[in-house]
Amino acid sequence: MSSCGKRGRKLNSFILPAATLWQRELVRFWRQKSRVLGVVASPLVFWLLIGSGSNDLARFYSGALVLTVMFSAIFSTISIIEDRREGFLLSMLVSPAPRSSLVLGKILGSATLAWVQGLIFLCFAPLAGVRIAPLELIPVALAILLISFTLTGLGFVIAWRMESTAGFHGIMNLLLVPMWMVSGSLFPMATAHGWVRVLMWVNPLTYSISLLNHTLAMPNAQPGAMTSLLVTLAFGLVLLAASGIMAAQKSTHSTA
Amino acid sequence: MIQVENLTHWYGERTALRNVNFTVAKGEIFGLLGPNGGGKSTLFRILSTMMAPTEGRALIGGCDVVRDRAAVRRQIGVVFQTQSLDRALTVEENLRAQGHLHALSGALLRERMEYALSQLGLEDRRRDVVETLSGGLRRRVEIAKALLHRPPVLLMDEASTGLDPAARRDLTRHIERLRDREGVTILLTTHVLEEADRCNRLVLLHQGQVVTEGSPQALRSRIGGDVVVLEAEDAKALAESIERRFQLRASQVDGQVRVEIENGHRFIAEVVEAFPGAIQSVGLHKPTLEDVFVRETGAQIE
Numbered sequence: 001m002s003s004c005g006k007r008g009r010k011l012n013s014f015i016l017p018a019a020t021l022w023q024r025e026l027v028r029f030w031r032q033k034s035r036v037l038g039v040v041a042s043p044l045v046f047w048l049l050i051g052s053g054s055n056d057l058a059r060f061y062s063g064a065l066v067l068t069v070m071f072s073a074i075f076s077t078i079s080i081i082e083d084r085r086e087g088f089l090l091s092m093l094v095s096p097a098p099r100s101s102l103v104l105g106k107i108l109g110s111a112t113l114a115w116v117q118g119l120i121f122l123c124f125a126p127l128a129g130v131r132i133a134p135l136e137l138i139p140v141a142l143a144i145l146l147i148s149f150t151l152t153g154l155g156f157v158i159a160w161r162m163e164s165t166a167g168f169h170g171i172m173n174l175l176l177v178p179m180w181m182v183s184g185s186l187f188p189m190a191t192a193h194g195w196v197r198v199l200m201w202v203n204p205l206t207y208s209i210s211l212l213n214h215t216l217a218m219p220n221a222q223p224g225a226m227t228s229l230l231v232t233l234a235f236g237l238v239l240l241a242a243s244g245i246m247a248a249q250k251s252t253h254s255t256a
Numbered sequence: 257m258i259q260v261e262n263l264t265h266w267y268g269e270r271t272a273l274r275n276v277n278f279t280v281a282k283g284e285i286f287g288l289l290g291p292n293g294g295g296k297s298t299l300f301r302i303l304s305t306m307m308a309p310t311e312g313r314a315l316i317g318g319c320d321v322v323r324d325r326a327a328v329r330r331q332i333g334v335v336f337q338t339q340s341l342d343r344a345l346t347v348e349e350n351l352r353a354q355g356h357l358h359a360l361s362g363a364l365l366r367e368r369m370e371y372a373l374s375q376l377g378l379e380d381r382r383r384d385v386v387e388t389l390s391g392g393l394r395r396r397v398e399i400a401k402a403l404l405h406r407p408p409v410l411l412m413d414e415a416s417t418g419l420d421p422a423a424r425r426d427l428t429r430h431i432e433r434l435r436d437r438e439g440v441t442i443l444l445t446t447h448v449l450e451e452a453d454r455c456n457r458l459v460l461l462h463q464g465q466v467v468t469e470g471s472p473q474a475l476r477s478r479i480g481g482d483v484v485v486l487e488a489e490d491a492k493a494l495a496e497s498i499e500r501r502f503q504l505r506a507s508q509v510d511g512q513v514r515v516e517i518e519n520g521h522r523f524i525a526e527v528v529e530a531f532p533g534a535i536q537s538v539g540l541h542k543p544t545l546e547d548v549f550v551r552e553t554g555a556q557i558e
Contacts, residue, residue, distance in 0.1 A: 004319035004327040013359035020356035028344045088353075091340040091401065094304050095357040096329040 017097035018105035024088075025076065025109025039075065039117050043067040044124065050186075051128070061128040062212045063185025066205070069118040069144065070151050070180060074172060076110035077155030081162050099247045107152050107243060114148035115141075130216055139215045146232055147208045153239025160246050184209045189222050207231035257282045257409060257441040258303070262312035265298050265464075272298040273309070274464045280443055280457075282408075285435055288445040289452040289545060290461035291557050296445040297337075299461070300413045303443065304334045316409055330358075333402030335412040340398060343387040347378060347397050350386060351404060358405040372400040375438070376430055392423030396430065403434075410434065412444040416451055428454050447557055449545050460549055467552045472545060479543035479551065482520030486513040486527070487537040494534055501530060509550055516543070516551070 029035060047064035051057035083089035092102050119141065125132060132140060154176075162168050182196055183205035192200055200206050211228035213221035221228075258280035265273040273295045280286040288296045301307040303314055308322045319327040341350050351372060355365040373379050376396040386394060395415060402410060412431075416424040428451060434440045446452050453472045460467040460475075468475065488494040488511075495506040495513045502523075507514045517523050520540045528535060549557050 004324035010359065012361065016356040016359050016361060020353045024342060024345065024349075024353055027349070028342070031344050085338065087338075088340060088342045090336050090338070091334065091354060092357060094306060094329055094332070094334045095354070096326050097357040097359070 013096070014098060014101045017092075017095070018101040018108065021092075021102060021105025022109040022112065025106070025113060029113050035075070036117060036120065039072045040068055040120055043071065043121065047124075057128045058130060058218065060185065061125065061130060062209050062216060062218065063180070063183070065118055065121045065144070066147060066151075066183070066185060066209055066212065067180060068121045069114045069148050070176065072114035072117040073110055073148060073151035073155045074168075074176065076113055077106075077152060077159045078165055078168050080106070080156070080159045081165050081168060100244045103156070103243050103247045107149070107156055107240065110155070111145070111148040111152040114152055115145050118144040118148060125216075130218075132216070136215075136217075140212075143211050143215045146229075146236060147212065150204070150208065150232055150236035150239060153236055153243055156243045157239055157246065160243070179203055179205050182206075184213075184222070188220055190220065204231060204235040207235070257317060258286070258443060259315040260299075260303075260312075261314070263299070263302065263309050263314060264311040265302065265307075266310045267298075272464050273302075275312070276461075276464070276466055278459050278466065278469060280441060282441050283435060283439045284456040285431065285442045285444065285454065287452045287455035287458040288443070288461055289447065289449075289458050289549070289557070290467075291447060291555065294461045295464040296447075296461055297413065298464075300411065300445050304332065304411050304413075305329055330405065331407050331409055333399075333405070333407040333410045335395075335398045335402050335410065335415050337414040337417055339394065341386045341394060341401065344385070346383050346385050347373075347389075347400075348382040350397065351401055354401045354404050360405065368404050368406065371406070372403045375403060375434060376400045390423070392419055392426060395419065395423070395427055399427075399430065403440075408439075408441060410440050410442045412442065414445055414447070416446065416448055421450075424448070424451065449557070452545050458545070460545075460552060462549070462553045462555065468548070475545060475548045476543045479516050479547055481516065481518035483541055483543055483547050484515045484517060484520045484523055484527075485539040485541075486515070486535050487511065488513060488535050490534075494531065497531060497534075498527065502527075507550065507554070509554065509556060514547070514550060516547070 043064045046067065047057070047060055051060045080089060122140065122144070158171055159168060182199045183203050184200065189197060189200045189206065207223065207228040210221050210223055211225070211232050214225040214228060260276055260278050263273050263276040264271070276299065288299060290296055302309045303316065303321060305321050305325050305328050314321045316328050317331045319331065321328050342353070345353070348369065351369050352365065355361070355368060360368055373382060376399055378396055378400055381389065381393060386397065389397065416427055419427065431442055432454065435442055444455070452458055455472060457469070457471050458475065459469045486494065491508050491511050491513050495508040498504070498506040498513065498515065504515065504517065515523065524538055524540060528538065546557055
């Protein structure tokens with residue numbers, strides 16, 4: 001019979017699985033276009049209500065855009081939980097494709113979708129009185145891309161170990177939404193009081209919002225542009241690495 | 257082709273498998289038959305490399321399912337009990353994605369897709385979105401997907417679950433064809449007697465242990481003659497009376513009295529005569545695998 005040794009890994013066996021997963025996310029998304037509506041609509045409604053009520057649409061714009069990206073990233077990664085029990089993930093897990101390539105493909109795909117939906121939300125910028133020159137679009141798009149990656153990584157790390165989607169909803173309400181609330185999306189760090197201010201300071205999402213504010217040339221963006229960029233980048237890389245490590249771990253009890 | 261040696265598995269305090277041993281030869285259809293919770297799924301998860309056993313080992317094509325995981329994965333095609341297809345994609349897209357997971361691409365992938373589609377008779381369904389297919393067709397696509405890398409071993413977990421009898425027979429026919437034409441070794445778990453009867457060999461699993469092993473014919477022939485099943489208000493009393501009166505073994509399962517006996521039709525006449533009014537219904541059949549299971553474990557499969 002064949003030998004049991006490890007076969008030398010060709011580049012193909014890493015890139016192909018990742019590419020196919022990425023493509024799968026996009027194709028699925030394209031065939032279920034109603035998902036766009038679900039993801040973009042609720043942040044849009046929140047934004048219009050809060051922004052119109054306080055007569056300051058511009059102030060809440062970045063926060064609403066990040067919320068869109070967050071919802072998209074979370075809904076994409078939540079599918080991991082169901083996929084593992086019943087679905088495509090099962091056959092991925094018993095294929096020889098390296099786990100790291102599967103993780104990369106899934107995160108790339110989900111992040112791309114989150115990015116696209118963030119860009120769709122960007123179309124509402126004129127409503128907020130934000131005018132973006134064509135050339136300024138590039139840094140804005142890049143910032144949204146980076147934030148998409150970070151939040152997808154966060155979703156993945158949470159979803160991978162979850163047994164049920166019910167648990168994920170709990171985490172979403174108790175961790176992710178509060179995290180978003182104290183990220184400068186609703187009130188700036190400068191006006192925050194006491195311990196909430198400390199929370200904002202340690203909250204990685206604060207830096208994502210601030211990064212977006214900087215690229216959109218919003219007034220009073222805080223912390224500084226470089227700090228925001230570096231923290232968001234570092235947070236993203238840590239989550240990506242954590243996703244890879246978690247997925248590579250062997251299990252001694254049921255993975256199914 | 258598959259060797260299972262002293263396999264034991266614990267989920268915390270609960271033993272799911274207790275010292276299981278068997279071997280599967282190349283090119284045979286091998287069945288794991290038993291009730292749900294008997295250990296089939298645990299064994300399947302271990303063989304498909306999804307889980308490591310607590311003790312013992314399992315080899316596929318000589319490779320250890322824990323230590324040589326990657327090598328085992330290249331040799332097995334796995335069909336899960338639950339659906340593993342992406343419903344939003346077409347048959348072809350599902351197969352292509354699976355091929356990519358096995359690093360197949362270009363002309364080779366196209367050739368393998370043709371092979372898998374033709375093996376399962378799915379050529380004219382390739383552009384259908386999986387969502388629109390019937391349960392039987394989806395199962396066939398699952399198998400086609402598992403065969404894409406031409407594995408010498410196919411593992412199937414309760415593959416006929418949720419299929420009507422016609423689709424089930426159709427599935428069995430395709431599996432037998434794979435064995436006969438391609439020499440694929442097939443291990444399947446089942447609690448369906450009809451399916452188990454089509455296997456070359458079987459092990460009966462009960463409470464995590466191998467109860468008995470052999471070909472379906474050999475197992476059935478252990479029960480000589482006929483099986484008579486009697487239903488009664490008080491099955492226990494009837495069983496005891498029968499044993500006293502006829503000097504034979506009458507077992508009692510779920511309110512039924514079972515008797516294994518030559519020339520069952522004569523026995524029926526005698527027993528009805530002997531206990532008028534005590535028997536509510538009478539049945540006679542040739543031994544089935546269910547009877548073997550009842551005899552060996554005192555429990556029923558379904």
